Amino acid sequence: MLKVHDLNLKNDILPLFNYTYSTEAEDLLRQFISKPLNSVDEIYNRQQEIKAFVQNWKVLESFTYQRLDYREAMYFLNEVASNKIVLETQQLKAFIRLTFNYGQRQQLISKCIQVINFLHRLNSRYFSGLSIAAFPASFQKHLQVINAFIHKLEMEKQAGLVAQQQFTLKATIQFSQKLNALTQHETTSFWTSLATFEAYFSITKGILTHHFAFPVFAEDAFELKQFYHPSLKKPVKNDxxxxxxxxxxxxxxxxxxxxxTLLRAVSLCVYLAHLGLAVPAASAVLPYFDTVAVAINTNDSLQDGYSHFMAEIINLKSVVQEANSGKSCFAVFDELFRGTNTDDALDITTTTINGLAKYNRCYFIISTHLLHLKSATEIPGVKQFSIACELQENLPVFTYRLQEGWSDLKIGRILFEKEGIPELLERIQLTG
Incomplete structure (x- = not known):
């Protein structure tokens, strides 16, 4: 089960890794960040794919192209492959027709040169310099598709003719024949592999730009060192x-x-790890979870007719059902049961915590303002943490530091009085 809507994949996660130029690559990137992998082996394999990009980063660091060149080349090659643009395959007929049709001749020459320049630039600057052996077999197939496509078109030869201004009508017709020989499958596979390559490049650039670390997976360990939420400009890092x-x-x-924010940061590390990506931390050792559920912004559902409280109940029930089925679960609940009255919330939260504490291979993180929970939850399986806050001259100073133990600090009344609300209310009574 996967419930991570509250991590805001589109606005908070995608921008961390989105350095794509094409719509196709961005679409693939969106797919990558929306689908956790199915096993630790799959995760490690994706890590190896990304690490191969890191090893080749001296070659790939400047990877770029003009979007217009990409669109024009893709459109032309796809139109040829699908026979929407028909190129004359008989050299004599093509020569005669194009000799006497200046406009068509110039248009075809221009399109061919545009394709040649685009593909040759990518090949000469990036693909030809890669250490393919660094990539696992799962990704080598994409590089093989790209290289086979470029080789079949004899791109080095074509680019040499263009550079020497010898891409004549004869050379254009010969290149057109090579284009005609491409199957639609070959062309589609090439663009898919190129988009996949660009999506992985984009992910790698995001990881290197933000200095993320690749996690290690272990069944009996949950260790995040110096983790943080990367959306913050000056994040406080915690363990x-x-x-x-x-x-x-x-x-x-x-x-x-x-x-x-801390709940989001922990959840983000867990989620990115299950995508096979690096995480915003100095290091991470995590279990593999069958279920990842994050409930931080639980709201009323008008469509389903759920109140805030009922939405919390439904979220909790789905997680407990997963745990009951023997699945390993990671779940986050921000201020669980805040949708009901305090007495009710205290009672059912105590029952919930006592029950969740019995599930092995699961981690449930619950934030709460119910201070009476402290003594009721001092039981095996429950660990209490707090975020440090100090009072200086009767004003709160937030450190954002995670520490073991319980926080009894109440600042509501302090802020209430600091803003002068009691005086304002008194003034209303005097003038009423």
Missing amino acids: LCLASTDNVILLTGPNMSGKS
Whole structure:
């Protein structure tokens, strides 16, 4: 099960890795970040694919092209492959027809040269300099498709003729014959492989730009060192190291202390790791989870007719059902059951935590403002953390530092009085 809508894939995650130039590559990138992989082996394989790009980064660092050149080359080759543009294959007929049709001749020469320049530039600057052996077999097939396509068109020879201004009508007709010999499958496979290559380049550039680290997977470890949320300009980095028996993590701290941001940061590390990508941390050792569920912005669902509280119940139920089926779960609940009254919330949250603490191979992180939970949850399987906040001259100073232990600090009344609301209310009474 996957429920990560609250991680805001489009606005928060995609921009971290999106250095694509084509719509096709961006679409593939969107697919990559929306589909966690099915096993640790698949994750490690994708990591190896990305690491091969890192090894070849001296060659690929400047990878770029003009979008218009890409679109024009793709359109022309696809039209030829699908026979929407028919090129004369008999050399004599083509020579006679094009000799006496200046406009058609110039248009064909221009289109051919545009394709040649585009493909030759990519090949000479990037593809020809790659160490293909560094890539796992799963990605080598894409490079082989690209290289076979370029080789079949004799791109070096064509580019040499263009550079020497010897791409004559005869050379144009001969190149047209090579284009005609391409099958639609070959052409489609080439563009798909090129888009895949660009999507991986984009991911790699994002990882290197943000200095993310590749995680390691282990069944009985959950260790994030110096993790943070990359959307913040100056993030505070924290550590979170859990034992395999720490099934429920209770997070406390006053309003504005950064609980929701920290939950997003931890969830983002877990989610990116399951995509086979690097994570915003100095290092990470994580279990593989069958279920990843993040509930940070649970709202009423008008379409389904759910109230806020019922939406929380449905989210929790789906996670518990997954855990009951024997699946390993990672789930985050921000202020669980805030959609009901305090007494109700305290009662059912205590029951929930006591139940969740019994599930092995699962980690449940719950933030709460219910301070009476402290004594009720001092049980095996539950670990208490808080985000540090200090009072200086009776004003809160937020450190955003994660620490073990419980926070009893209340700053609501302090901020209420700081803004002068009691005086304003008193003034209303005096003038009423």
